[in-house]
Amino acid sequence: MTLEAQRLSWRRGGTLVVDGVTLRPEPGSTVGLLGPNGSGKSSLLRLLQGMSRPDSGTVMLDGVDLAQLHRREVARAVASVTQHADTDVDIVVRDVVRLGRTPHRSAFGGELARDERIIAEALEHVGLTAKADRLWHTLSGGERQRVHIARALAQEPRELLLDEPTNHLDIRHQLELLELVAALPVTAVVALHDLNLAAMFCDTVVVLRRGRVVAAGTPAEVLTSELIAEVYGVRAHVTCDDHSGRPTVVFRTGLPQRVAAR
Amino acid sequence: MVVGERGPVLSALTAAADVAAGSSYEPGRRWSRHAIAAVLVLGGVVALALSVGVAITLGPADVSLVNVRDILLNHLGLAEIPVRVSEDAIVWQERLPRALVAAACGAGLGLCGAILQSLLRNPLADPFVLGVSSGASTGAVAIGVLGLGGSALGLSGGAFVGALVAFGLVLLLARFASGGTSGVVLAGVASTQLFSALTSLVMFAFADSDEARGVMFWLLGSLEGMRWDDVALSTTVVGIGAIVCVASARTLDAFAFGEDVAASLGIPVARTRILLLVLTALLTATLVSIAGAIGFVGLVLPHAARLLFGQRHSRVIPATIVLGALFMVWVDAASRVAFAPTPLPVGVGTALVGVPVFVLLLLRRRGRA
Numbered sequence: 001m002t003l004e005a006q007r008l009s010w011r012r013g014g015t016l017v018v019d020g021v022t023l024r025p026e027p028g029s030t031v032g033l034l035g036p037n038g039s040g041k042s043s044l045l046r047l048l049q050g051m052s053r054p055d056s057g058t059v060m061l062d063g064v065d066l067a068q069l070h071r072r073e074v075a076r077a078v079a080s081v082t083q084h085a086d087t088d089v090d091i092v093v094r095d096v097v098r099l100g101r102t103p104h105r106s107a108f109g110g111e112l113a114r115d116e117r118i119i120a121e122a123l124e125h126v127g128l129t130a131k132a133d134r135l136w137h138t139l140s141g142g143e144r145q146r147v148h149i150a151r152a153l154a155q156e157p158r159e160l161l162l163d164e165p166t167n168h169l170d171i172r173h174q175l176e177l178l179e180l181v182a183a184l185p186v187t188a189v190v191a192l193h194d195l196n197l198a199a200m201f202c203d204t205v206v207v208l209r210r211g212r213v214v215a216a217g218t219p220a221e222v223l224t225s226e227l228i229a230e231v232y233g234v235r236a237h238v239t240c241d242d243h244s245g246r247p248t249v250v251f252r253t254g255l256p257q258r259v260a261a262r
Numbered sequence: 263m264v265v266g267e268r269g270p271v272l273s274a275l276t277a278a279a280d281v282a283a284g285s286s287y288e289p290g291r292r293w294s295r296h297a298i299a300a301v302l303v304l305g306g307v308v309a310l311a312l313s314v315g316v317a318i319t320l321g322p323a324d325v326s327l328v329n330v331r332d333i334l335l336n337h338l339g340l341a342e343i344p345v346r347v348s349e350d351a352i353v354w355q356e357r358l359p360r361a362l363v364a365a366a367c368g369a370g371l372g373l374c375g376a377i378l379q380s381l382l383r384n385p386l387a388d389p390f391v392l393g394v395s396s397g398a399s400t401g402a403v404a405i406g407v408l409g410l411g412g413s414a415l416g417l418s419g420g421a422f423v424g425a426l427v428a429f430g431l432v433l434l435l436a437r438f439a440s441g442g443t444s445g446v447v448l449a450g451v452a453s454t455q456l457f458s459a460l461t462s463l464v465m466f467a468f469a470d471s472d473e474a475r476g477v478m479f480w481l482l483g484s485l486e487g488m489r490w491d492d493v494a495l496s497t498t499v500v501g502i503g504a505i506v507c508v509a510s511a512r513t514l515d516a517f518a519f520g521e522d523v524a525a526s527l528g529i530p531v532a533r534t535r536i537l538l539l540v541l542t543a544l545l546t547a548t549l550v551s552i553a554g555a556i557g558f559v560g561l562v563l564p565h566a567a568r569l570l571f572g573q574r575h576s577r578v579i580p581a582t583i584v585l586g587a588l589f590m591v592w593v594d595a596a597s598r599v600a601f602a603p604t605p606l607p608v609g610v611g612t613a614l615v616g617v618p619v620f621v622l623l624l625l626r627r628r629g630r631a
Contacts, residue, residue: 051525075528082526085519088385091573095515102516103528155527 002027002187003078003159008047008057009211017043018054019211025189025204027158030182032202032219033191036232040211041191042083045161048189049080061159075103079157081148081165087136094132096147097122100154122150125180141168146177153184160188166197175200195236195249199223207231223247229256299577306584310365313588317595318357322603325349325357334358355489361591363488363552364608366496368559368590370549372582373503374542375560376567380514380575381538382436382446388560389429389546392446393453395555397428398547399481400457400464406477407469418551425547428453433539483556483609485594492552503545504583510538511575518573556590556609558616563589565619 002025010018017040025031033041046052048059050066059066061077079100100122101115123129126146131139139147145168152160162181166174174194178201181188192198198205199219207215207222209231215222220240228236228249235252318330333353335341371389378387389395401424402417435449461481465474507514513534516524525531549556567581590608593615597606 049526051522070528071525071530072528075526078526080526082522085523087518087520088383089518089573090568091518095573096518099516099518099523099527102512105512 002062003048003189004060005044005048006058006060008044008054008059010043010047010052010054012043017211018047020057021208021211021213022057023048023189023206023213025159025187027187028185029203030188030190030201032198032205033189033208034195034198034205034231035208038210039208041208042163043211044208045080045082045163045189045191048159049078049161050074072103075155077157078159078161079152079155080161081145081152081163083163083167085148086144089136091136092132093128093134093136093139093147094119094123096136097132097150097154100151103155118154118156122153125153126150127176142170142173145169146173149177149180158186160184160186162188162190164191164193166192166194195223195228199247199249200244220245220247223249303580303584306580306588310584310587310591313591314358314361314365317361317591318353320595320599321352321357323349323352325353329353359490359493360485360488360594362493363496364485364590364594365587366493366500367485367549367553367556368563368586368588368593369583370496370500370503370545370586371556371559372563372567372586372589373500373507373560373579374546375562376564376575376578376582377507377514377538377542378560379564380517381535383517383520384444384447385565386447386561387450388558389425389542389550390555390557391454391561392429392432392450393457394425394429394432394543394546395550395557396454396457396461397431398422398425398550399477399555400424400460401427402481402551403461403464403469403477407464407473421551421554422547424457425550426543428457429539429543429546481555481609482607483554483612484607485553486605488552496549496552499545499548503541504579506537506541507579508576510534511579514538514575514579515573554607554609557613558619559586559590559612562616562619 004025005021005023008018008021008023009016019040021040021044023031023044033044035041043052047054050059050069050071053067061069061074066074097119098115101118104115120129120132123132126149128143128146128150131143136144136147145165149162149165152162160181165177165181169177174197178190178197181190182201182203190198190202192202202219204217205215205219205222206213207227214231215227223238225236225238228234228238233256235254235256237250237252238247239250240246241248315327315330315334319325319327329345329349330353332341332343333345333350336343336345336350337354375388378389378392379385398421401420401422403420404424405420406417432446432449432453435452436446465477469477513524513529516527516529521531521535524534546560563586564578564582567578567585570585571577571581590612593611594608597608597611600606600611
């Protein structure tokens with residue numbers, strides 16, 4: 001049992017941003033959410049986290065409707081990293097990661113030693129142990145992103161929701177981060193823009209367009225030049241990488257045939 | 263100046279304790295930290311008690327510290343030492359209630375500032391900046407000069423209602439303007455202007471010079487003529503506020519990255535926001551109705567607490583309470599003595615300290631962005 005979405009629909013400011021989406025991630029797998037800007041990736045992640053309620057459909061956590069659960073219970077199972085989470089507070093990296101322990105704390109403190117160990121492990125995971133005592137606003141964009149991921153890991157979640165976590169990262173950190181996410185023993189749902197990264201690291205990908213699921217399956221099944229032309233409106237050549245057996249997308253200039261014909 | 267997790271004072275103390283403990287064995291360190299916290303809080307309370315004691319001796323009529331002690335012991339039923347009746351009246355009926363209300367106002371307004379700054383994610387948020395005090399003035403003037411609502415409400419009642427109205431207005435404006443963290447301060451500026459204009463209008467058009475003087479004095483914040491029922495009301499309200507805030511310390515920490523992150527950490531965001539904002543509004547309105555519009559305490563003291571003790575609210579909140587109380591007791595004592603026998607409105611003193619700090623904060627913010 002895990003987090004799953006059943007026929008979710010959500011209207012936001014008059015527009016249907018999520019339209020009948022059903023999602024059943026395999027426990028422990030990494031699921032890529034793909035689609036152009038405004039296709040509903042972030043909105044779907046908000047619904048999965050329970051930060052907003054859908055107009056119809058349900059999000060189930062271990063078979064229980066998310067709306068029936070306390071936020072705290074949800075936060076112990078589901079962690080998320082949103083875009084643009086910034087602060088003016090003079091807070092050090094370790095204390096940001098410590099925020100991840102919030103849902104596990106009782107009113108009377110709790111196991112401090114265990115908390116500290118989990119915080120240290122989370123920092124180690126994202127390679128920021130050496131910067132644990134640095135102030136947040138002295139970090140680069142990529143480092144901040146990794147701190148947020150460490151904070152999410154400190155929540156000890158079973159489900160991890162990431163909204164474009166590779167933004168602001170250089171290529172090495174993009175690869176390291178997704179490798180880390182894919183290797184974690186959690187179910188991860190990751191909104192991504194880069195199709196090649198999705199092809200490399202996701203077990204399954206789900207392609208959204210105007211709030212609807214237009215394709216779902218393994219990267220090799222889904223990422224075809226026809227689908228890319230249809231969803232993104234660009235020309236692409238997809239080959240299979242001999243080494244990994246995963247698809248590789250190479251983009252071409254000019255509009256695809258069908259779009260050009262319209 | 264940037265300060266990390268602990269702040270210089272706490273770092274120095276914990277370092278000393280680590281050495282004293284002789285090892286970095288975890289549970290030992292934890293205990294020593296608890297001990298330090300206890301020592302700091304105890305030290306703060308003792309400093310506050312001493313400050314109140316010394317502040318009482320200051321003023322146009324000299325009363326020695328020994329006499330103050332005797333009078334207090336007499337009233338607490340611990341002794342029967344003969345003292346002069348006039349000194350007894352000055353200490354017990356005038357200066358002690360005044361010092362206690364000052365302490366409560368400093369603690370309470372500091373607390374309001376700490377909550378608002380965290381919840382609204384704006385380091386410049388405080389009841390005064392957000393126009394709450396201006397609203398209170400308008401309310402007081404409307405009652406005092408125009409006689410709205412009859413005599414039942416009184417100046418204090420008018421201030422209370424005015425403060426609540428202004429606070430609600432600012433939060434609504436900020437909510438709908440969606441200007442992010444700066445929206446709320448802009449809404450506060452607009453509200454301050456509006457209510458100051460309304461106050462001036464009423465004074466200009468309707469008040470005679472006696473009424474104007476009375477209201478003006480009160481607008482600047484005044485601790486003249488505090489009585490024991492003022493002490494009871496202010497300390498009760500501040501006490502309740504302090505308990506709620508200490509209990510909410512971890513929740514406030516989780517707001518550092520905004521409401522979405524707080525929600526994803528399991529905080530019931532809407533409920534917390536409403537609870538703490540209503541608490542702040544009631545606390546401010548009560549204190550303003552007792553002592554008038556005392557500015558900048560709420561802005562400055564939380565920042566001082568953060569600079570000294572780091573960012574965690576489990577430290578910031580107790581530190582703000584103690585520092586706020588100490589600050590106000592001394593500012594009040596200074597403003598009584600400075601131009602004796604004419605007392606300076608206490609709000610003048612707090613603003614003279616507060617404005618330069620406000621400017622420093624602005625500059626520091628700019629340096630960061």
